[in-house]
Amino acid sequence: MEFVAIVALLALLQYIWFAVLVGQARGKYGVNGPAVTGHPVFERYFRVQMNTLELLIALLPGLWLFAHYVSPTWSAVLGAVYLVGRFLYLRSYVSDPARRGAGFGLSMLPILALLLGALAGAVRNL
């Protein structure tokens, strides 16, 4: 299970890094809290952080339940694919929001695989 925990912690540290980028964009583009709009590049960084939060709520239970009911090794592998996908999502969204599709898919599909695999495993265990 250590690899699953390490992947989960790296996903959270990646997310905190995204939040730091949002804070830096606040300064650079002069968007003071509580505002979350005002400059298009700031808004891209903010949406990357928010979308990552939206995925983490499903990734983390998915990693654990898949590891428990199916396979810890494959759970960590799917989590590693997510990490790469999220990094590509950041890169593409900030340069051009219209090109975020590949990075989004590469971070969303492992989550769906984790949730559906864990669901099948839990149902089989009934």
Place this chain on the structure above:
Amino acid sequence: MEFVAIVALLALLQYIWFAVLVGQARGKYGVNGPAVTGHPVFERYFRVQMNTLELLIALLPGLWLFAHYVSPTWSAVLGAVYLVGRFLYLRSYVSDPARRGAGFGLSMLPILALLLGALAGAVRNL
């Protein structure tokens, strides 16, 4: 504990379905990212997804801690009430935001019961 895991996974899949509805509403009402405003019906779908994220952060630990300290069966039952309440919340919010109260209550009250029950159980175990 399998029923608790199944309810948690269904809550996450329901939430991903809500996110898919937001994506479809982006296309239908011409609201391109990073914007999250611009058409009232899109904003309703977006708020349903966000509010569901706001509840999931409390539901998931609540399900597990209640199951651990109080009862796995009642944890799964309260989670099932949440699932129905969230579905009603989606339906009512999209048709008329002013009528979202019943669905909200039916998804919020099970969460409060899970958290307060788990807290009482953990304190009793000290």
Place this chain on the structure above:
Amino acid sequence: MEFVAIVALLALLQYIWFAVLVGQARGKYGVNGPAVTGHPVFERYFRVQMNTLELLIALLPGLWLFAHYVSPTWSAVLGAVYLVGRFLYLRSYVSDPARRGAGFGLSMLPILALLLGALAGAVRNL
């Protein structure tokens, strides 16, 4: 582990209290859903709740993994520091967003300590 569970549950109840304050601010300042802007004081309460959600996604796994790999007692202590920091964050943000730094640091630093400590513990266990 009971103290870790109690701190986690208190963090979630504190967050629900912040959400209730947002609901009250909706009424007081006439900001009806799905809108999340329209009055500066409402927007402060809303950002406090959202920022707390942004931190909880990292706090909760951090509490558990730190307790598992390092020390349950220190996990609960760091969680208690977070609780105080979040309360100060609410107080300062609502009165003057520019003064939210101390409360933010006092709730963010324990989370970083939990994540990095848990990561070191999991790597050492490989």
